[in-house]
Amino acid sequence: MTKSAVIIVLALSSLVSLSSCANTANGLAKDGREASSALDQSTHRILRAGAN
DSSP states (O other), X not given: OOXXXXXXXXXXXXXXXXXXXXXXXXXXXXXXXXXXXXXHHHHHHHHHHHHO
């Protein structure tokens, strides 16, 4: 392979691996927001139950 072909292959493989990392990071952020919301909702239910 020529030097430019090797550079193109390396660049494309880097882009694919970086896009996979971005999808994982977005998924972790979404899971964190959902867990925070669930914890907040359960805390409000507990506080309301204790107020009765």
